[in-house]
Amino acid sequence: MSACTDESTARALVVRTARSLFTRGLTHGSTGNLSVRLADGTLLLTPTGSSLGTVEEGQLSRTDVHGKHLDGPRPTKEAFLHAAFYRARPGAHAVVHLHSTHAAAVSCLDGVNPADALPPLTAYYAMRVGKLPLLPYHAPGDSSLEPLAERTARTHHAVLLANHGPVVAGASMEQAADAIEELEETAKLHLLLRGHATRPLTPEQAAALASPSS
């Protein structure tokens, strides 16, 4: 997915990615939502209440970059969050939100560092995700989170919503999906390692690997 991808290719990519994430158990029921930014600046999003396992190309919603519904079915209730990421990150062309189990579990832990919810356990995590701010709990669809989400997204392409799940933007759908999968795997490692003495990468090691992600 890039700015020059045509709309039918973009629709196919959203559906293909949604099915792939759902069938591998990275989100369940009707949780999670995906979007892409088209060359004309409008956004295609999964509709509210849809399952990522069954959503179809012709059923996507369109909004503008302020979350205003333009056509198609009613968009995900998190359209405002997707739009906030696109406004904050001009290089972003895709946003993915999941309720992946281990990341959601970390989002419910007490004492998580709000500036960075997961340690850089592996080099791949440092390369794909980097710092992961924890945004305070808001009910799903509560747009009062929008200003903080937009401010945070200016400097971070991935965030964790407290008691909820991750949201990740990428220059392409492949990059966003790759990063959110890595976030889930690192959350799993983090939980597996609780109670064990661990040696995450040092801040210098992590910084040396950080990529200027969209």
Ligand SMILES: O=C(O)[C@@H](O)C(=O)COP(=O)(O)O
């Ligand atoms: O957790 C929620 O309710 C939403 O964030 C979600 O994941 C699914 O909502 P819709 O995309 O509106 O179906």
Ligand SMILES: [Zn+2]
């Ligand atoms: Zn959600």
